[in-house]
Every structure is written in structure tokens, then in C-alpha cells.
Amino acid sequence: xxxxxxxPTLARDSAWALVALAVLLAIPFLTSSRIxxxxxxxxxxxxxxxxxxxxxxxxxxxxxxxxxxxFGGGAYAFALxxxxxxxxxxxxxxxxxxxxxxxxxxxxxxxxxxxxxxxSFLTLAFQMFLHSIILTWTSLTGGDQGLTGGLPRPxxxxxxxxxxxxxxxxxxxxxxxxxxxxRALLQSPFGFTLRMVRDNADRARFLGIAVSQVRLxxxxxxxxxxxxxxxxxxxxVSGAFPDFSYWTMSGExxxxxxxxxxxxxxxxLVGAAVLLLLNDAISxxxxxxxxxxxxxxxxxxxxxxxxxxDFLGQLWAGLHKPDPQAQPGQER
Amino acid sequence: MDLAALLDCLGSASCxxxxxxxxxxxxxxxxxxxxxxxxxxxxxxxxxxAHGSFYMLGAYVALSMYRLSGSFxxxxxxxxxxxxxxxxxxxxxxxxxxxxxxxxxxxxxxxxFILILDDAVKIVWGPxxxxxxxxxxxQEPPLLIGGGVVPVFYVYLxxxxxxxxxxxxxxxxxxxxxxxxxxxxxxxxxxxxxGLNTSLIYAGVFAFGGMLAGLAxxxxxPVRSMSPGMGFSILIESFIVTVIGGMGxxxxxxxxxLLIGLIxxxxxxxxxxxxxxxxxxxxxxxxxAKPSGLLGKAVR
Numbered sequence: 001x002x003x004x005x006x007x008p009t010l011a012r013d014s015a016w017a018l019v020a021l022a023v024l025l026a027i028p029f030l031t032s033s034r035i036x037x038x039x040x041x042x043x044x045x046x047x048x049x050x051x052x053x054x055x056x057x058x059x060x061x062x063x064x065x066x067x068x069x070x071f072g073g074g075a076y077a078f079a080l081x082x083x084x085x086x087x088x089x090x091x092x093x094x095x096x097x098x099x100x101x102x103x104x105x106x107x108x109x110x111x112x113x114x115x116x117x118x119x120s121f122l123t124l125a126f127q128m129f130l131h132s133i134i135l136t137w138t139s140l141t142g143g144d145q146g147l148t149g150g151l152p153r154p155x156x157x158x159x160x161x162x163x164x165x166x167x168x169x170x171x172x173x174x175x176x177x178x179x180x181x182x183r184a185l186l187q188s189p190f191g192f193t194l195r196m197v198r199d200n201a202d203r204a205r206f207l208g209i210a211v212s213q214v215r216l217x218x219x220x221x222x223x224x225x226x227x228x229x230x231x232x233x234x235x236x237v238s239g240a241f242p243d244f245s246y247w248t249m250s251g252e253x254x255x256x257x258x259x260x261x262x263x264x265x266x267x268x269l270v271g272a273a274v275l276l277l278l279n280d281a282i283s284x285x286x287x288x289x290x291x292x293x294x295x296x297x298x299x300x301x302x303x304x305x306x307x308x309x310d311f312l313g314q315l316w317a318g319l320h321k322p323d324p325q326a327q328p329g330q331e332r
Numbered sequence: 333m334d335l336a337a338l339l340d341c342l343g344s345a346s347c348x349x350x351x352x353x354x355x356x357x358x359x360x361x362x363x364x365x366x367x368x369x370x371x372x373x374x375x376x377x378x379x380x381x382a383h384g385s386f387y388m389l390g391a392y393v394a395l396s397m398y399r400l401s402g403s404f405x406x407x408x409x410x411x412x413x414x415x416x417x418x419x420x421x422x423x424x425x426x427x428x429x430x431x432x433x434x435x436x437x438x439x440x441x442x443x444x445f446i447l448i449l450d451d452a453v454k455i456v457w458g459p460x461x462x463x464x465x466x467x468x469x470x471q472e473p474p475l476l477i478g479g480g481v482v483p484v485f486y487v488y489l490x491x492x493x494x495x496x497x498x499x500x501x502x503x504x505x506x507x508x509x510x511x512x513x514x515x516x517x518x519x520x521x522x523x524x525x526x527g528l529n530t531s532l533i534y535a536g537v538f539a540f541g542g543m544l545a546g547l548a549x550x551x552x553x554p555v556r557s558m559s560p561g562m563g564f565s566i567l568i569e570s571f572i573v574t575v576i577g578g579m580g581x582x583x584x585x586x587x588x589x590l591l592i593g594l595i596x597x598x599x600x601x602x603x604x605x606x607x608x609x610x611x612x613x614x615x616x617x618x619x620x621a622k623p624s625g626l627l628g629k630a631v632r
Binding site: 122133255 | 373379381426429430435436437439440441443444445446447448450451452454455564568571572575579605608609612615616619620623
């Protein structure tokens, strides 16, 4: 343990979360620009999608190519509950959470036993299955038009979520809470078991760890957090669209974590921010969004080959070499 | 859910013939795409997520060639050769660099190419649906078999696919090239230690797999409407096929493709809204019963 770990990690992470929350909640008092607030809300949604994916990829070694199914699933479950039942926001949030967990459990139960490449495209296949259900079950989901007609937003805890500032506050609090929880889970004994399973599943098995069970737990947890991202997105766009669970969304999520870095906890969040800015810039300049984004992805994948935060992390580790035992990436 | 209609169909010869022929051509096209995918995976150990885009490219190249020359045979040939060359370039310049790397990087490179190719097709051929129409050679009255209607083109398509399957089998199991390819799949380092250029074998297999997908796209052109993004649905289906048949097994791809083709065509009568579901269901059952697929070897 290096000296900076002397504070209990949980207390330190909680302090960071509170600081981040305070800073983020102060932003609306400094600027009332819709662009800034909208960006914050979108970043909360996509940041959750990317970080929950990294929960699987970076810490669990499970390269899911279908993670957006939980993002889309959460968005639809949340929006449909609000539209069809007239329930309150907390109830709809709970429904979305349960739906994500349940789909995660079913899909995960089939997938987690498979070797990496099988795992990747089976998750992809399940995602396209969900997507095709959304497209064909027109009476419930609105088909390819998406779930339109707006969301009823009953006031919750004194917040009126039709108000951009209130929605921003809600999204930030929900996202920071999720991030804190993910971090706490990853620093818990469960998180370290998950890393061990990633590094050497056989050794973990010999030590008496139920490998599939650990993987499945991680899969369900990641599904829940992605679902929360979907909830924020549904509130932001006042509905839900089939694109949320399309494969391109999973592809973008993978690009986010690759660009931000998978070895540092906030890497995916940084990647999400960069990709959002990049997407906006591309959309402003050209109608061939796929072509431009594809070229950037290609350049990145063949040129850099590692994420921004990983790069900075290695640089930092190179500058401060306190003791020879500390290896870069050890404290993941 | 319409089980009565399905039972009716299974009881009547004409419906049985019609649906079986539809299922067989779906299966034949799927086989060509999946065979390339499974071959590339078997030898290179890489999942080519851009394989569906090869199929799309083949269909569009065939469309242009057909409009230019008026010959369907030439169009299919151009699709196969064109996409094969494209696959070769893709492998030499891009895929080659990520063989040893993380699956994530391979995914990303393919993801980039799917995006780029979809937009490139949009730029060259336009964003709207296009169709080739049935070439004149095949505009003959359909065959009547046991009261069921089978378009003449279907027969040619099945024959062409069967011929390609046969040639593929002959190359892989009867020739020296096939032996080398199987050796490279089995143990690449030993193969290269024996003085064979594995890098060249990889490029050849990738190009060959691309050619198969291009041929499938060309053959499908008269019976499928084309649009940018058409490659992705066939990619998912050929994944399912390779999983069912066993990754890396070409004969498994044949069995899987025919199975999925028949499931699709009969499923569209029995469960019109749940056709995709039946495919996934079949896949899940097989995976749980035999994780390496019907004809696959134990997972490496």
C-alpha cells in the first residue's frame, strides 16, 4: 500500500463524490446556458452507459458488444411505466431498475459461461433481439417511430422535471450516486474477486470461487447501472427510441471506454465527454456522420491503441516512482 | 402466434414446397456469408464484424455491373472478385495490425469499417432502397412442384450455392492449399516454422471469405432490395448460424444455415411476429446443450 492509500478508500471516494456533486450542482448558478445543462444531462446518461460497460470490460474481462440493450431497456421500461400507469418517478425508476436486472439475469445466465469471443457476439445477438422486439411490438413501443407523445412528469421531491435546471439536478444526483456505488462495489472484496476472475479464472476456481456466479453478479449490476443511464436519457428526450438499443449505441459505448481508458475508473466518463463533443462537431460539419466517425475510430484504434486516461495514468506513474513494487495499473 | 396456420401448411404439399424452397434459398445465401465468417475465424481467430458489409458491397457491385453489362453472370462474378480484392486490401492495411491485440481493438476496427462502408455506399449509390429486378434469363414461368410454386431463379440460386459449397469442400479437403489452410488453423506457429508464409495464408483466407460474402450479395441482388445498412441483419443471422454449427466449422455452417433458413420460412407462418425470437431460441437451446455448436470442436 502506498502512503496515499492511508485514508480508507471508501471515505476518500465518498469525499470525492461529494466534492464532484457540489461542483456540478453549482454550475447552474454560474451559467444558465441550456447548452451546458443539456451537455451535463447527456454526459450523465452516456457516462453511466460507458462506466457500467467498463465494469464488465475493464474489471470483469467480459467484452460485451450488446450493453446498449440495458440502456434502451431501462429507457423504455421507465418511459412506458410513466405513460401507461401514471405512476410516480420513483416507482418508474424502480420498474426500470427491476427490468434491467431481470433482462441482465436472463441474458447473463446464458452468456457468462462463454469464452470471450462467443460472449461478445452473443450479447450482440441478444441486443439485436431486443431491438427487433421494440421494432415489431408497435402497439406497445411505437415501433420505429419510438415512444413519442411526451412523458408525464409528476413532481418528485419538490422537483419539477420539466424544468431543465431541475432535470439537470436530478440527473447529476442520480449519476453521482451511481458512480459512487460502482466505485464502492469495485473497491469491495467483490470487486477484487471480479478482477481476479478476469486475470485468471482457473486460479479463482481452484480457490473455491464460483466464477460464473461472480460474473453473473457483475453482469446484472452493470445492466442496472446502464438502465439508470437509460432513465436519464428517457427524461432528457421525453420518450424512448429504438436507436437506444441498436448496435451502434454499443459500438459508441465501446469507443468511449477505449478512448477514455479502461484502467482508470473515470476513464470511460472522460471518453464519453470526448465522444459527445466529437459527435456534436461532426454533426455540425457533415451529413456523413458514420464516415467521419468511422475514420476517427480507425485512426484511434490503429494509432493510439490505448485510452486517454490510461496514457495519463502511465505518464503519472512514470513521473512518480515511489517504490519499485508499484506497477502501473495495479490500482485499478 | 398462429399454430393452426403452421399445421395447415405442414399438412399441404403446395405450402410445404413453397416454404421449403424459400427456406432453402435463405439458407443458401446465409451459408455463403457464414462460411466466410467461420473460415476467417477458424484460421485467423478473428471475428470479422464487418462481414455483413462485404455482403452489402457485393450486392451493390453486382447492381452496377448488371446495369452496365446486362449480364447477371458477369455481375455476380464482379461482386465476388471485387469484394475479394477489397477484403485483401482491408486485411493487408488494417486487420493485420490487430491480430495479436485485444478483442476490443478488433471490434473497434470492424465497427469503424461498418460505419465507413455504410456511408460510402450512401455516397456512391444513394441512400434510398434500390432493386436490381429479375434478370431476363430467369423471367420464365415458375415451376410447379406438387402444387407449390418455385420461381426458376430459386433453382439456379440453390444450384450456384451448392456448386460453391462443393468447390469449397473440395479445396479444403482435397488440395494442397486446403491442407495448408487447415494446418494454419490448427497450429500457426508450427506451420510458419515449416517454412510456410502464414501472413500470406491469412491474407488469402480473409480475401476468400470476403469473396464468398460478395458472391452471396451478388446472388441475392435480384431477390433482395438493397439499402445501406443491409449488411447488419445478415451479419447477426450468420453469427447465429456459426454458433449453431460450431465456430470454425464449414460443414457446421451449412447445417446451421439450412436450419435457420427453414426456421425463418416456416416461422414466418407459425409465429410471424416472433421469427427472430425462434432463431434466438434455437441458438440458446443448442448453446446450452452443446456450447461448441453442433459440429464444432471443443472451444479452443
